[in-house]
Amino acid sequence: MAGAYRERVIDGELAEQLSAIGAVLIEGPKACGKTESAIQHAATTYRFDVDQAARNAASLAPDLVLDSPTPVLLDEWQVVPELWDQVRRAVDDHAPAKGLYVLTGSATPRDDVNRHSGAGRIAIIQMRPMSLMESGHSTGEASLSALMAGDNVAAKDPHLTVPDVIDRICIGGWPALLDANSRDAGRWIRDYLSQIVLVDIQELGVRRRDPENIRRLITSLARNVGTPTTVTSLAKDVGGAAGPVARATVDGYLDSIARLRLTENSPAWAPHMRSATPLQSSPTRYFVDPSLAVAALAQGPDQLLGDLNATGFFFENLVVRDVRTYIQGAGGAVHHWRDQNQHEVDIVVTLPDGRWGAFEVKMNPDDTDRAARSLLSFAEKVDHGKSGPPVALGVITSTGFAYRRRDGVSVLPIGTLGP
Known part of the structure; x- marks a missing residue:
C-alpha cells in the first residue's frame, strides 16, 4: 500500500500560483515527486508517459483532455509538445478563470518552447528532490x-x-x-x-x-x-x-x-x-x-x-x-x-x-x-x-x-x- 503523501515546500507556492494564473508548470528531474505533488491539487489527471489513449486524444482532439474538471493535471506534457499551445489558448479562452491546468515535465522540449510563449498564462515552478x-x-x-x-x-x-x-x-x-x-x-x-x-x-x-x-x-x-x-x-x-x-x-x-x-x-x-x-x-x-x-x-x-x-x-x-x-x-x-x-x-x-x-x-x-x-x-x-x-x-x-x-x-x- 502506498504511503501517505509527504508535504513538499512547493505545495504552498503551487497553491498560490493556481489562485493567480491560468496554468502552472512544475519542472524537475524524473522521480523527484512532481506527479504526486501535482495530484494533490488536481481534479483530473492525465499521465502522457504511460497512457497511450491520453496521448492520442491530446494529439488529435485536445479538447477532450482540456475540457475536464479543473485543475487538470497534464503529467509529462512534453511527450505531446503541441499541448503547450493548446493550454495557452485554453487559458486565454477561459480568462479570467485561474487554476485551470497543472503541467509537469522532466525534460525541456527542443527549442525551449515553454520559455518564450507562456508569459502571463503559465507560471513555472522548479522542483528538486526532497530537502x-x-x-x-x-x-x-x-x-x-x-x-x-x-x-x-x-x-x-x-x-x-x-x-x-x-x-x-x-x-x-x-x-x-x-x-x-x-x-x-x-x-x-x-x-x-x-x-x-x-x-x-x-x-x-x-x-x-x-x-x-x-x-x-x-x-x-x-x-x-x-x-x-x-x-x-x-x-x-x-x-x-x-x-x-x-x-x-x-x-x-x-x-x-x-x-x-x-x-x-x-x-x-x-x-x-x-x-x-x-x-x-x-x-x-x-x-x-x-x-x-x-x-x-x-x-x-x-x-x-x-x-x-x-x-x-x-x-x-x-x-x-x-x-x-x-x-x-x-x-x-x-x-x-x-x-x-x-x-x-x-x-x-x-x-x-x-x-x-x-x-x-x-x-x-x-x-x-x-x-x-x-x-x-x-x-x-x-x-x-x-x-x-x-x-x-x-x-x-x-x-x-x-x-x-x-x-x-x-x-x-x-x-x-x-x-
Missing part, C-alpha cells in the same frame, strides 16, 4: 526566510551526526528512497543515471549523443562538483586519451543534461565592490541532488567518511539544494561570489527587493570561526551605498545548535534549516 526538512531529517526550526528578514534564528541540536549527513548525501532526496539504505540507494541511482544516458538524452530530439562521452562528462562533473570548472577542462575529461573533444560537443552534452534537470549551477554574483580586484564570472557547477555525484563516482558512505575534505564538496551540493528549495517561494535566487585572488563565498542569496545574504558552507563545525571572519571581510568589500548591507551572514555546517554569534554571523546546522 532534509521534507524528508524528515531537518527540524526546519532555523527559518531561512526569517534570517533574510533580519531576524535572529535559534534552534536546538537536532542530533544529526556526520555519518547521518553522509548517508543523506549518498541516498539523496528521492521520494522512492526514503526508507532505503545507502547500498540499495546507490544501486537505484546508478541505474537512474544509466537510464538517463542510454534513453532519456537520446529522446530529447537532438542528434544522437555518444553514451560513453556522456558518462565521462557526468563523472567529470561529479569530480568537480562545487567548483567553477571550465568547458575546456570538461572537454579534456570527455575526450580522455584521444584528446579533448570539441567545445561545441561538450556544450551540447551540458545542454542535454541541463534540459533533463540533472544539473543546477550557481551563477556568479556581481555586487558593487569597493575592491578593485576583478571578479570571476564562471558558474559553480552542482547536481540537482548530491547523490548523483556520489553515484557517478561509484562511492558510498565508507569512502566519504574516509575523505572528509572531498566530502565537503558533496556536502556543499546538499546545502545548495536545500537553500534553493527553501528560498524559492520568496522569489529568491542562489549565486556564488569569487574574485581572481580565489577569495570566495559559497552562497549568496538574493531577493527581488534587493536584500541579500552571504553564507559559507563548512562541514566541519571547527571551521566556523575562520568562515565567519571570511564572511565579515567579504561584507566590508561590498559597496553598501549601491548594493546595501547584507541582511544575513551565516555559516551552514553539519551538526550542533543554531545561534547567532557575537559578531553577528549565524551558525546554521543543516539539520535545523528550513524555509
Whole structure:
C-alpha cells in the first residue's frame, strides 16, 4: 500500500500560483515527486508517459483532455509538445478563470518552447528532490526566510551526526528512497543515471549523443562538483586519451543534461565592490541532488567518511539544494561570489527587493570561526551605498545548535534549516 503523501515546500507556492494564473508548470528531474505533488491539487489527471489513449486524444482532439474538471493535471506534457499551445489558448479562452491546468515535465522540449510563449498564462515552478526538512531529517526550526528578514534564528541540536549527513548525501532526496539504505540507494541511482544516458538524452530530439562521452562528462562533473570548472577542462575529461573533444560537443552534452534537470549551477554574483580586484564570472557547477555525484563516482558512505575534505564538496551540493528549495517561494535566487585572488563565498542569496545574504558552507563545525571572519571581510568589500548591507551572514555546517554569534554571523546546522 502506498504511503501517505509527504508535504513538499512547493505545495504552498503551487497553491498560490493556481489562485493567480491560468496554468502552472512544475519542472524537475524524473522521480523527484512532481506527479504526486501535482495530484494533490488536481481534479483530473492525465499521465502522457504511460497512457497511450491520453496521448492520442491530446494529439488529435485536445479538447477532450482540456475540457475536464479543473485543475487538470497534464503529467509529462512534453511527450505531446503541441499541448503547450493548446493550454495557452485554453487559458486565454477561459480568462479570467485561474487554476485551470497543472503541467509537469522532466525534460525541456527542443527549442525551449515553454520559455518564450507562456508569459502571463503559465507560471513555472522548479522542483528538486526532497530537502532534509521534507524528508524528515531537518527540524526546519532555523527559518531561512526569517534570517533574510533580519531576524535572529535559534534552534536546538537536532542530533544529526556526520555519518547521518553522509548517508543523506549518498541516498539523496528521492521520494522512492526514503526508507532505503545507502547500498540499495546507490544501486537505484546508478541505474537512474544509466537510464538517463542510454534513453532519456537520446529522446530529447537532438542528434544522437555518444553514451560513453556522456558518462565521462557526468563523472567529470561529479569530480568537480562545487567548483567553477571550465568547458575546456570538461572537454579534456570527455575526450580522455584521444584528446579533448570539441567545445561545441561538450556544450551540447551540458545542454542535454541541463534540459533533463540533472544539473543546477550557481551563477556568479556581481555586487558593487569597493575592491578593485576583478571578479570571476564562471558558474559553480552542482547536481540537482548530491547523490548523483556520489553515484557517478561509484562511492558510498565508507569512502566519504574516509575523505572528509572531498566530502565537503558533496556536502556543499546538499546545502545548495536545500537553500534553493527553501528560498524559492520568496522569489529568491542562489549565486556564488569569487574574485581572481580565489577569495570566495559559497552562497549568496538574493531577493527581488534587493536584500541579500552571504553564507559559507563548512562541514566541519571547527571551521566556523575562520568562515565567519571570511564572511565579515567579504561584507566590508561590498559597496553598501549601491548594493546595501547584507541582511544575513551565516555559516551552514553539519551538526550542533543554531545561534547567532557575537559578531553577528549565524551558525546554521543543516539539520535545523528550513524555509
